[in-house]
Amino acid sequence: MSPDASPTECSRAGCRQVASQKVNWRNPRIHSADRVKVWLACGEHVEFLRDYLASRGFPVLVTGIDEGVDLVPENAP
Ligand SMILES: [Zn+2]
Secondary structure (H helix, E strand, O other): OOOOOOOOOOOOOOOOOOOOOOEEEEEOOOOOOOOOOEEOOOOOOHHHHHHHOOHHHHOOOEEEEEOOOOOOOOOOO
C-alpha cells in the first residue's frame, strides 16, 4: 500500500469505497505462520477478495475493520 493511500480504502483495484472489514491472509509458500498480510475491503468486495485468496489455497480470515489477528490459521479441511 502506498504511503499516501487512505488506510481505510478498499483494497480492490479501482474501488474507492471506505473499507468496513479486514481480509487477513498469508501465502504459506513464502510467509511463515506468524506472518499476516492485510487487505481492506468494503462490504461489496469482501467476498471477492476472500474468495480470490481462498481459491489460491491461502489461509484467509475476515475480521472487522477495528480487529486484527496475530496469525491466520490454516483453512479448515
Ligand atoms: Zn471495494
